[in-house]
Amino acid sequence: MNVISTPVGQSVSRIDGIAKVTGQAKYAAEPHPPGMLYGVVVNSPIARGRIDTVHDAAARQVPGVVEIMTHLNRPHTALFEKAYMDGLGVPGAPYRPLHDGEIHFNGQPVAVVLAETFEAAREAAMLVRVDYERWPHNADFKVSLHQKYMPSKTRSNYVPPRPRGDAARAYALSTVQVEGRYHLAPEHHNPMEMHATTVIIEDDGAFTVWDKTQGPQAVQAYLAGALALSKARLRVRNPYVGGAFGSGLRAVYNVFLATLAAKMLKRPVRVTLTRPQMFTHVFRPEAIMDIALGASRDGTLQSMIVEGVTDTSRFEHNMENIVIWGLINYRCPNATADYKVAPRDTYTSSDMRAPGAATGVNLLEMAIDEMAYACTMDPLAFRLHNYSDTDAMHDMPLTSKALREAMAQGARHFGWQRRSMPPGSMRDGRELIGWGMATGIWDAMFSPTSARARLGQDGRLHIATAASDIGTGTYTILAQTAAEAFGMPLDRIDVELGDSTLPQCPTEGGSWTAASAGAAVWLACLSLRRKLIDMLARSKNAPPWVKQDTVTLEGGILHDVTENGPVSLSLPDALSLAGYDALEAEETAKPGLRGKISQMRKARFTHSAVFCEVRVDAELGTVRVTRLVNAVAAGRILNPKTAASQIRGAMVMATGMALHEESLMDERVGRFMNHNFAEYHIPTHADIPDMDVLFVNEHDDEVSPLGVKGVGEIGMCGTAAAIANAIFHATGRRHRNLPITPGA
């Protein structure tokens, strides 16, 4: 037996790994209830207008077709738009699938073909013809910039920038000035598993909905609202999720349509999206940032002016925190920022890994690099010179910020001190070598979460919470946390996640799951342990040495040392002596009074320092990333192995952001045209060098009960900028548009 005395902090391999590689892990499109219908969605090829006529006669002729559901024949749904609101809090009027004949975006579902086989459904879907009345639209971000606005009601997590000093004046007076427009192309999340839903109808008529989502309880609430179904008769499950990166934060149309069809036809239904259809819903918004930086000759930042715009749809006001990061992270006496959204006739952009910061931090860190060079200062030295120990925007202390240590350790590991400053000065044959760096910052969040711990006669500890493991390792770190809190070997712990009936947990996102669900599991296990010993001590059958304050629980066995030597008791024996078949405890982790006060008085972030080496062909301009080092300060690291995987995965994604990923919008039709993996380029192995991830020691028991900050998104922040900055160092050419593609 593999007993790890302090399981937290160990590099434990995924406990769900075997289930995944042997195909036992079931994903949303895998349950196969008898009598299941296959649904294939037909999407609109136009961006705005109205459906004139749906010609479905030919499609209905295809053998096996059962129904073609459109806005004309769909069953009753909720009357009010409000009922379609989801937990993400994007203000506006949510899109309502098949609500009426109006088209709001290219790719909007206009019909669902339901058939006995997938092949029949797909063939029939190709035969559905729809006539549209076309209305004028705009899908061009450059045009929509002229209509940018500040929504009257802001998104719930939106942080308004707080100006300080007189940035315009300070800029005008600055001896060194850098000014430019920086741009990020829209990107799609493209998790490996495509969005899918299987609706099972239970014997009592209740629905069990398997959905690819990051929040089973959020989908349950959404479906209950939008489809006017009773929550009690609606269970949503997502035990395994093949990546999501934010694409599963909001309910995607497949879950609505599959459940609606099941309601209509009273049969189980599965709807899966194709890869091209993955380009018909959420995406990371296109963004511009106009940045003006002023500094004195000695490299002291004097002024920072950041104006950012991201796109949104015509019907919702998606907002991101893109402009605040520099104001928070740099000590600069005068700073101001402005943020607006620009509407276009597309689906609503929304959160993709490190939403806001992936855009804002990377674009700003490219400008900071320009400023360092304008001051002829080493980019690392420049950042240290302007380092802020507080949240400079809110003028608030931080629970912790080991960024200085991260910079030092990252630089040492990378060998930064050997860098020669002038661009183009490092060369190997035909290749120019560039070293660039950037810093990263992301929120460290904690949300109220509940978890249950249950000890059964089999001596196993069962942990349950409605969290989602979207591939990050949540199963594993929760098992480690439970093992340590309860005193149980890891292999006697079962973790159950991804089910709306389990104790409440917020949607997986924002890197808060480890801190929040971890704390809930910790509390539930402590509580269960206390309860077990209490019950046992009270029972008349129990040995006399069992007392709350002396007995220990270690390796899944109760121990004590008495005058007569050590004594012990197995957990199944303890349960039966106490007179129980099983014992359970449920706890909710939420900030207590002290925590609430801390949240008001102190800001909390994760930080990182990223170092990159690129090699650029001197004549062809082709770029190879040859080294990446990321030093991360994220509080306590529960599992260095899964945590480092998170950082590495994000660094791969950020390499895509820097060099490859771009959803190509054809504005004339409002459609993303490179909607497949042959033409939407994500990095391949050949594009990714060895990556070194260092975790910096950062002790912080204020940020969350376990001292955890979360690591899911920080790897995105700064990495793309480090690559762009390295390209500058190699070539002397500044790129202000991401991605930087061949010939750019």
Added chain:
Amino acid sequence: MRHFAYSRPATFDEACHNAGHTRFLAGGTNLIDLMKSDVERPAHVIDIGSLPMHHIEDQPDGGLRLGALVTNADTAAHPLVVERYPLLASAILAGASPQIRNMATNGGNLNQRTRCHYFYDPAMACNKRSPGTGCAARGGRNRIMAVLGTSDACIATFPSDMCIALAALNATVNLHGPDGERTVGVRDYHCLPGETPWRDNILQPGEIVTAIDLPPAPFGPHHTYLKVRDRLSFAFAIVSVAVGLCMKDGRIGRGSIALGGMGTKPWCVPEAEALLDDRPPSHSLFRDVAGRLLHGATADRDNAAKIRLAPRVIERALWQAVSGTPQSQTDKTIR
């Protein structure tokens, strides 16, 4: 995907004499994708997998015959190909992924269709897919589209890597059709779009590619396949160059050069190649060759970068060939 009939004939005669809307199925890596996307809608799929075209054969003249059904992977790994036609092996390995090359066949590679986004998306106008509907790629997102050999009707790039090497090697395509057999030079095999962009090549209904013949290649180590693409592996060419040079005492005797990623077909310009005849290598010569190759290149909305990039890629490829240091397809450093 729509319903279709399927057959797997054992003889050429059966395979060739099929009326109606048919498509031959080889590795399926292109055809099946297009059927799933509702771009290809054959009524009858004829699986040619049982026809005897599975071998690579030595030829009396020192050349090789590549069976149409030999996979791209097996072709690139074949000892005689590696020995005599490293340029071809290199071009094949520069394309797609190992998995795809394991399925893809030589005949399929020759006949693969464009990757134009608009061709692949039946919601969009496309003269190649639906004659007469127009060309949505013009004025659209066309950074991957062609700049050479385009017409008003179509600007689609011919996407193959393998065929660029075949063009530089002056290979011949052997065909078997309802009216018998014929051969066509690979440079004449693909068509310019002109007014008839739906015709990718000269293949007549019922005609099957049986083999590709390679004449002896006198280039020794003086060849290269240099490909610039959006990522370092598994992406189609933005610009690629296949070069073979006959070097004698530091001079170029004769040169063969073809461009990929740039044209609506593998792009060869005999006048550009003739500039190399009996000349010492030099920057100005190579600049002239590039200029001649790119003569008439026209960009649309997004693809001007190709025209800027191509001369540099051509010159580099020529130097690689001169120095006998062909581009490695595993080490991504461009030497």
